[in-house]
Amino acid sequence: MKKIIIWVMLVMSMCQISANMPTEVFNSYPTVYAIGNEYQIIVSVKKSTLMWVEVNGRNYYDDSNGILRSESPTHILKVPMAELDKAKKYTICYREIVGERLPYFNKTTELKKISFNFRPVQGDNIKIYSIADAHNRVETPVAAGKFWGDDLDLLILNGDIPDDGRKIEHFVTIHKIAGNITKGEIPVIYSRGNHDMRGKFAEKLSEHSPTQNGNSYFTFRVGALWGIVLDCGEDKPDTNVEYGNTIACHEFRLRQTEFLKQVIANAENEYKQNGVKYKLVVSHVPFSQVPNPPFNIEQDIYREWCKLLRDEVKPHLMISGHKHRQYVILEKSENDHLGQPCPVVVGSHPSNDFYRGTAMEFAPTSVEVLFTDDKKTVLEKYQFPIK
Template sequence: MEEGKMMVETPVVYAVGNTYQILFYLTHDAYASVKIGETVFDDAVCGNMRSLPGMRRICVPQALLNSAGAYTLRLERIKARLCYRTKTIAVEETTYPFVPVKQNGEARAYMIGDAHGNIDGAIKAAKQSGAFDFLIVNGDIGESADESQMLQSHELASRLTGGSKPVVYARGNHENRGAAAEILPQYIPLRDGCTYYTFRLGGIWGIVLDCGEDKTDDHPEYGGAARFYDFRLRQTAYLRQVIAAADTEFGAADVTHRICVVHTQFPCKQEPLFDIQRDLYQTWCDLLDEMGVELILSAHMHCYQYLLPGDPDLRLQTYCPLLIGTWNHVDVIGGSKVVFEKENICFSCKTSDGITRLEGTLYD
């Protein structure tokens, strides 16, 4: 962190619903606002400007930022926050260009996950796959023992997008482990406080799901902290809510592709220790099919695999392909480039050593 610098890296622009959540990490006391065109969005709570250091979040309408193509982050540094006449000492304004995903034409996603703290390796892997239009951060970027680990995902997304491209975030199971896990929600995009949500990027509609941990809640590894059975049940209810709102979600007239992003490859065969909640997860598969999801993008296994419905490595009935698209072996990290064409989806899985280990297309 540079001496005197007010912010760590750049902001990160996350897509949630029909909004962008702009997250940025301040190292000093400061008021913050985002200006798009002539519209100002203040970082305020119940009428008071926030001023403490740490992660901040300003939500803006997608349509506004998409059409403006840039936003300005205004930080007003505070010398002393007082009950009377707080003193501010400097204003810093930085304008970030922003390139939205186009409604029509090809859209290139890059998915990364399972870096497990190797941020430089993940950056190296991304560079192997060339330019992209939006980033998918699919979990297990770090651990959750302390705040520095919470910031690793933010750092990765910032270094790959510079705050100028949209990012989709899905939580991994390792982000649930450790003393800082309970403060993770301050560091990531959320919908009404939840880590599962839908998003729109151009013609692409997506749903992010969160399996939480990968073993039963009472496993001693979790030390009594896990409550993911209830958490998953709430997601089943949410999936049904999304189906009830089809017209404004996956059923909207301008949706061209439908995907699901989820860190854990829940439809796949599992060792007995991890083979939990089959009925609930089968319901998720069935509901995703009702939404017309064409592709499930997962991570977690540290190696690539593409599974069509009926694959012997599945434990559940699926209705669309599943791509496990992240890699982590020793110091080699890998992600996936996923290209959404008008009537097809293509993928290419390349690791940081430059080897393409898996590629294909959804439709012949």
């Protein structure tokens, strides 16, 4: 009898993990974005809610200087990586605001909780899937992103996931794709694309997607993998008539040159940390390849990025999108225009009939790259040595 009670209790506790999502409040599963040395758990909601996450018995609130935020459709809950990696589970806690948020005597619903398991990146074999250029599509990119099934360790969303920033709802596309693939249980890297810079909500990036102190460029460390996300911004000159005087990417790119130099100066705490075995560059735009007018911009800046990466960081692979085609450019090949530091994988192909993305597997001696589609068909396969 005692054994039966224990078994029932065990099953009940398992059922509480990743239980049915409260779809009347949540737009999708939470997504655990890895950025710097923290996870930013993003929950996209339909109603005014107050929210925090409980990890290892400690609460991490979505607050603004002590005020629990309720008037944004996006909650961002920041947790130290080491804490969640240790706990391997987290509980989203929330209350809905009843009626309107008031200066006094607010009314809220009772406290609700929903728990999720979490699997940090671990071991020497790391399976990754990269999606870029979904351009508001959800179903086919999600189908492609399930290539590794439950073995997926890390998802990368590499820009142009929404078509543009004209509606605040477009940010939901990012979290829906990430949530549907990962179910909130593994980490995700988010990198911005050039289309994400267009429309009146584009400037609200840091309120609705993971950024580091507001910056869309950053480094990350998940298990044996270290990575750097670089953001080329727009793909044409700031003065292009298409932008109508709204863009200042030249200075933005120069700030990233300085950022790259700081990362190199701090190498011991970045890519030279104990346990780092693989190094990945994530950039929506494959900035090292031969461009065509009007895209042949900032060649001096991009040449310097290539040199700093090649001489100092020595990455094993760079993953990009943007071109709506899939191909690989090797160092010193015809399309290596600026002295790229490693093989550059241009890995996304959206269409109305299919979606194609890139699966990667890092292993001690080599990294395998597979171009796959939403039917899990392997279209092309490459292997590069890990030196």
